Amino acid sequence: MTPVSGIVLAGGLGRRMGGVDKGLKELRGRPMVQWVLERLTPQVDDIVINANQNLERYRAFGHRVVADEVGGFAGPLAGLHAGLKAVKHPLAVTAPCDSPFLPADLVARLQDALGANDLAVAKTGPQAHPVFALVRRDCRESLEAFLAQGGRKIDAWYAALKVVEVSFDDEADAFRNINTLDELKGA
Numbered sequence: 720m721t722p723v724s725g726i727v728l729a730g731g732l733g734r735r736m737g738g739v740d741k742g743l744k745e746l747r748g749r750p751m752v753q754w755v756l757e758r759l760t761p762q763v764d765d766i767v768i769n770a771n772q773n774l775e776r777y778r779a780f781g782h783r784v785v786a787d788e789v790g791g792f793a794g795p796l797a798g799l800h801a802g803l804k805a806v807k808h809p810l811a812v813t814a815p816c817d818s819p820f821l822p823a824d825l826v827a828r829l830q831d832a833l834g835a836n837d838l839a840v841a842k843t844g845p846q847a848h849p850v851f852a853l854v855r856r857d858c859r860e861s862l863e864a865f866l867a868q869g870g871r872k873i874d875a876w877y878a879a880l881k882v883v884e885v886s887f888d889d890e891a892d893a894f895r896n897i898n899t900l901d902e903l904k905g906a
Contacts, residue, residue, distance in 0.1 A: 721810050723826055725763035726802030727755055728795050728850060729816035730771040730787055740773050742816030754819030756780055762826040763812060767805045769798035794871050795850050796862065803859040815850045815896055822893040829853035829885055837880040843891040847884055849873040851894060 729742035729752055742752035752768070760766060766782040777784045785805045789797040799813055810833075812826050822828070822841075829839040830853060837858050841851040850873070858880060865876045887893065 720827075720830060722764040722808040723762070723830065723853070724802075724806035724808040724811045724856075725759045725766040725826075726799065726806065726811050726813045727752060727759065727766060727768045727782075727816055728798040728802075728813055729777060730769045730795075730798040730801075740770075742770070743773060743776060746819055751819050752777070752816040753780065755814055755816055755821060756782070758819070758821045758823060759812075759814055759825075762823070765807055767802050768816075769802050789866050794873075796866060796871060796873055796876060799854070800859065800862050800866055803854070803856050803862065806856055809856050810853055811856055812853045813850055818851075818894060818896040820893045820895055821851065822887060822890045824890075825851065825887075825893075826853065828887070832883050832885045834883065835881070836883045838877065838882045839885050840877070840882060841887050841894065842884045843887050843894060848887075848894045849877065 743750045746754060768777045768782050768784045770777045770784050771786050774784050783805060785801045787797040787801050789800065803811060812829060814821050833839040833853055837855050839853045841848045861879060862876060870876060
């Protein structure tokens with residue numbers, strides 16, 4: 720198997736959670752990003768965390784931390800862009816910091832399906848989960864051009880790539896993300 724880098728997306732503003740850094744919010748006594756790292760680390764060869772605030776706290780988890788180069792908290796594509804510039808390997812998988820239950824076989828299943836495509840994205844039922852994707856590092860140039868033109872929507876960038884969707888219907892709950900304080904309490 721080709722080596723894979725992990726990119727944990729923790730660069731958002733957490734608007735739906737009252738403007739807090741979601742990755743550092745505690746779930747069952749530990750920051751959510753720690754749960755994500757514990758699930759993702761055994762599946763990848765190295766990890767980069769994309770964060771735009773609390774950088775030292777994220778560095779304390781023992782991984783390289785990179786901030787967006789595109790200003791204004793431009794969303795997950797800006798985080799992917801920063802991550803793709805920093806990763807060591809030709810393939811990178813993304814996972815958001817607010818999805819502590821991500822599948823233990825995420826990388827293997829995405830990599831099995833990638834083939835000659837640019838990107839493999841997880842889906843459950845008809846719903847794609849674009850922040851759970853395996854992407855070729857050399858897609859960075861196309862992403863850079865998309866961002867430079869003001870693009871911010873993941874689906875719009877994906878439309879220019881060869882993408883395969885990978886069913887995870889057997890693990891649908893694994894993609895549950897925690898966006899609000901109520902969802903955090905419920906988890």
